Amino acid sequence: MSDSKNGLLGLGSHGPAVADVRTRLVALRGSGLPELEHLAEDGVDAQQFDAGLERAVRAFQQHKGLIVDGVVGVETFAAIDGARWSLGDRILLHTPGHLQRGEDVVALQERLNTLGFGAGRVDGRFGAATERAVRAFQRAYGLSGDGSVGPETLRAFDDLKRSVSGGSATVLRERERVRRSGHNLSGRTVVLDPGHGAANPGATAHGLVEAEVVMDLARRIEGRLTAIGVSVVYTRTEHTSPSEEERAALANAAGADVVLSLHCDSHDAADASGVATFFFGRDRKTSWSAVGEHLADLVQREIVARTDLANCRSHGRSWTLLQQTTMPAVRIEAGYLSHPADASRLASPAFRDTLAEAVLVSLQRLYLGDDDTATTGVLRLGDLRAYLAAHG
Ligand SMILES: [Zn+2]
Incomplete structure (x- = not known):
C-alpha cells in the first residue's frame, strides 16, 4: 500500500x-x-x-x-x-471549517453532559452544539460566556468536580460560582412559565382552574422581580397555550438565567396534597442539573417553611421543559387543587403572595450562596436587601 x-x-x-x-x-x-x-x-x-x-x-x-x-x-x-490532548492543554473554541478535535474535547463534552448542559453526542469535535453548551454553562456559573474554554472555565469545572466528589449531591457548592457572579438578581432575566393556557386549562377542582391560578401566581412573582430590576419573560399569555417544546425554545432564545415553571397538581385520590419541586435530572452521572437541583431544594425549603403545605420534596425529572432548557429550570407543583384544604389555601390571594415571596427569596438565596438554614422561612426580601447592603 x-x-x-x-x-x-x-x-x-x-x-x-x-x-x-x-x-x-x-x-x-x-x-x-x-x-x-x-x-x-x-x-x-x-x-x-x-x-x-x-x-x-x-x-x-x-x-x-x-x-x-x-x-x-x-x-x-x-x-x-x-489523542495527545488532555483538557487544559490548549484553549478550546469553535472554529467553523476547522473543528478542533481531540480527547480534550471528549472530556469537555462528557463534563457538560454530566452537568446537564446538553453538548449532544460525545464525538470529540468542538462544533456549534458544544459551543452552545459551553456558553450555557458559562452563563449559569457567572462567567463571561464567550464560548471558549480557557483557564477560567476549566477552574469552574474543577471546583464542580471537587464539590461533586466531595459529598452529597444535594450540598453541591457550585453555587459559590454563581455567587461570584454577584449577589444581586438585578439585571438578570427570569422566564416565568405558567403551565397550561387558554386551550388547555389543566386541573380544575373546587372552583379553581390551574391555568388561572398559576397565571395569577406568576403575576405576583413578576411584580416582585421587576421591583428589584429583574427582566421577566412569559412563555404564554392568558390567550395562548404553547407546547412544552415552544416554551423551552422561548426560554433559550431569551437567554434566561432561570426558568420557573408553575403548576398545581390534581389527583383522583382525595387525600393527595402538598408541594413538590422538580428539576432536570435523569441520571446523576450523565444528565443532571446540579444548579437546578439546588434551586429546587431552595424553593421547596422556602415554601414548606412559610406555608402548611405538605412537603412532597424535590425530584429530578426529564420532562421536556426541564430537559430542553439550557439554563437552570424548576417546575413547582404548588398544592393539589383536588385536595380541599390545598384548594382553599390556593384560593386565597394572601397565600399566593406567600408563595411568590418564597420563590423570590429562594432565587435570591441561589445568588447569595447563603446556606444559613436557621433563617429559612423567616427571611423577608427587606432583610435580604439589608444583608446585601451590609455584605455586598
Ligand atoms: Zn399542570
Whole structure:
C-alpha cells in the first residue's frame, strides 16, 4: 500500500509518514492501551509499517470506536493526533471549517453532559452544539460566556468536580460560582412559565382552574422581580397555550438565567396534597442539573417553611421543559387543587403572595450562596436587601 497515493497507510507502507504515526502512538503509552506498550521503537525500521504497528493501530481503533481495519486514513490519523490532548492543554473554541478535535474535547463534552448542559453526542469535535453548551454553562456559573474554554472555565469545572466528589449531591457548592457572579438578581432575566393556557386549562377542582391560578401566581412573582430590576419573560399569555417544546425554545432564545415553571397538581385520590419541586435530572452521572437541583431544594425549603403545605420534596425529572432548557429550570407543583384544604389555601390571594415571596427569596438565596438554614422561612426580601447592603 502506498503512503503517498491516497493518504492511506497500512501494512507494507514505508516512509516518513509511517515513522510519524509510530512516534505518535508511542507517545500515547500509559494512556490505558496495553498494546501500545509493545510497540517497538528500537531494532525496527521506524519507517516500515510492520505487523507490530498494525496491531497497535487496530488496538487504537478498537479503543476509539473507529472501524478496525489497521489502516491509517484521515479519520484514524485525526484520532491519533487528537489523542495527545488532555483538557487544559490548549484553549478550546469553535472554529467553523476547522473543528478542533481531540480527547480534550471528549472530556469537555462528557463534563457538560454530566452537568446537564446538553453538548449532544460525545464525538470529540468542538462544533456549534458544544459551543452552545459551553456558553450555557458559562452563563449559569457567572462567567463571561464567550464560548471558549480557557483557564477560567476549566477552574469552574474543577471546583464542580471537587464539590461533586466531595459529598452529597444535594450540598453541591457550585453555587459559590454563581455567587461570584454577584449577589444581586438585578439585571438578570427570569422566564416565568405558567403551565397550561387558554386551550388547555389543566386541573380544575373546587372552583379553581390551574391555568388561572398559576397565571395569577406568576403575576405576583413578576411584580416582585421587576421591583428589584429583574427582566421577566412569559412563555404564554392568558390567550395562548404553547407546547412544552415552544416554551423551552422561548426560554433559550431569551437567554434566561432561570426558568420557573408553575403548576398545581390534581389527583383522583382525595387525600393527595402538598408541594413538590422538580428539576432536570435523569441520571446523576450523565444528565443532571446540579444548579437546578439546588434551586429546587431552595424553593421547596422556602415554601414548606412559610406555608402548611405538605412537603412532597424535590425530584429530578426529564420532562421536556426541564430537559430542553439550557439554563437552570424548576417546575413547582404548588398544592393539589383536588385536595380541599390545598384548594382553599390556593384560593386565597394572601397565600399566593406567600408563595411568590418564597420563590423570590429562594432565587435570591441561589445568588447569595447563603446556606444559613436557621433563617429559612423567616427571611423577608427587606432583610435580604439589608444583608446585601451590609455584605455586598
Ligand atoms: Zn399542570
